[in-house]
Amino acid sequence: MTEQRFRVWFGADAASEDQLRRIEEIEVTQEMDAFWEARLRMVLCLDARGAWLHWPGETQEPFSRIRIELDIGDGRFTPLIDGPLVSIDAALDSQPGRSTATLVVRDDSAFLNRDEEAEAPFEHRKASEIASELFGRFAQIAETRLDATEASPETTTRRGTVLQFLRELATANDRHAYVLPGDEPGASIGCFLAAPTDAADLPPLVMIGDGRNLANASITQDPDGGERTHAQVLRLDDQGVTTFATSAADLGLMRNLPALPADLTPRRMLPPAEATGEDPTAAATARARRSGYVFHLASQVIPGCYAAVLNPYRKVRLDAGATPYSGDYLITRVVHRITPSLYTQELEAKADSVSEVSGAAVAEALGGGLQLSVSASVGIF
Incomplete structure (x- = not known):
């Protein structure tokens, strides 16, 4: 380079x-x-x-x-x-x-956070349609990227700034509302998107070996995360009760082993403040997905050793040798520091599951002195 x-x-x-x-x-x-x-x-x-x-x-x-x-x-x-x-x-x-x-x-979402207002209800509108309309009110937003939502509540009322309202809609519908810089100056991109489900599109972060480009990695586990979310909502038309339950494992994990076995997964009720619609599916799904990210990575890229710029809302693979921590992570925070002589990146990321580690991989990591004929699943503890 x-x-x-x-x-x-x-x-x-x-x-x-x-x-x-x-x-x-x-x-x-x-x-x-x-x-x-x-x-x-x-x-x-x-x-x-x-x-x-x-x-x-x-x-x-x-x-x-x-x-x-x-x-x-x-x-x-x-x-x-x-x-x-x-x-x-x-x-x-x-x-x-x-x-x-x-x-x-x-970023240009600052313009969306200037004025608090109470706006007349949006009637029978999908959250993604509302987001498209709100982004379109700002000249700084030249393009939108939206993941369509399904539910069309009878009314949806905005109170607060546009940005606050968009984030509330996003949280309730398993989406993220944010603004990205565009390819041209002054032409930002308004996003109302789910977290990516495809494979990592960035070069891997490597902790050991000839291609090492990462240093000082810490990985912690949230002891209260990984819940199975249960929701119960009273229907107004017939006074019946709609129930729904889901977990990160039901929604599709980033790797092949869940953070906790099914019999140890905690059961949590969807809080009343989040059960605002007659169909609790979207809200329960969003909460289960947020809770499912139980592993949190913090680390630093070695200057001059990584051929890409990291950004949140993208996946990156971590190669941490023969450990269950290796696998894809969703980037949540990046700090770029630029001086006339040096560029550094610090990142935080999260994951909802662990990788299976074979006995052969462990033996290789130990120098080949151990030979095993079967594979074993290694947990965190």
Whole structure:
């Protein structure tokens, strides 16, 4: 690969060489079901009369656009964030070289979170149709990606900001509502999508061996996760009760072994606040899927050893040797740090199951000194 590089856009203009030289560090935090946020730390200095030079507030208006793109060395720039400037933070000191201004940028979902309103009910509308209409009200959203939903409640009432309402709809329908940077500046993508079910589309993260590109991995298990969700809802038309039960194992696991055996899976009731419709299927499914992610990975990519840019809402494979932790993970959070000399990635991810480990794989990991004729399923404990 060639040298890594980045570029910054202020509005429609690319950052000048002088502006790029004054950037000490860029940190972009991308997280599922949350604002994506960038922090650009820029150098300030004093002139001979004691006046601060290069204060960004002199040239950047509130909610003016900033876009950050990264080329990891393959000649293609990947957008990390594109959205409004929401604040400028200052760290001031009279000593030379210790004063900075930090530009804080959020993705374009910030525009969806400005005004709280109570809107007339949407009648007999699917959640995905409502999402399409709401995204279409904002000029910053040039494209939408939607996974269709099935239920059409008699009424759905919005209260709060558009973003709050979209996230409530998403949670109730096993979806995620978020905004991604588009291929062109100022043209973001509004998403109302389920978590991906296909195989990982990123290069694997490798913990051991010649291709190692990951360091300091910690994997923890949620002792209260992995529930089987039971729902009961009273029907208004005939006063009957609709029941539904499901678990992550019913919905399709990421790997071949569940986190817990069926007889040890805890049983939980769908909370009344989430049982808002006469058909509890979507809400119970969403809760069971969220609870099913019991394994949580936190790690760091070794700089210069990984040929891709990680992002949330995507799957990546972890190769952790002959352990049940190897397999696909859904990325939930990535922190990109860019300096003039270094680019690093820190990630968090989750999984709902474990991989079967054969005796042959264990023997190979031990150097081939152990020969087994049968395979064994290895659990976490």
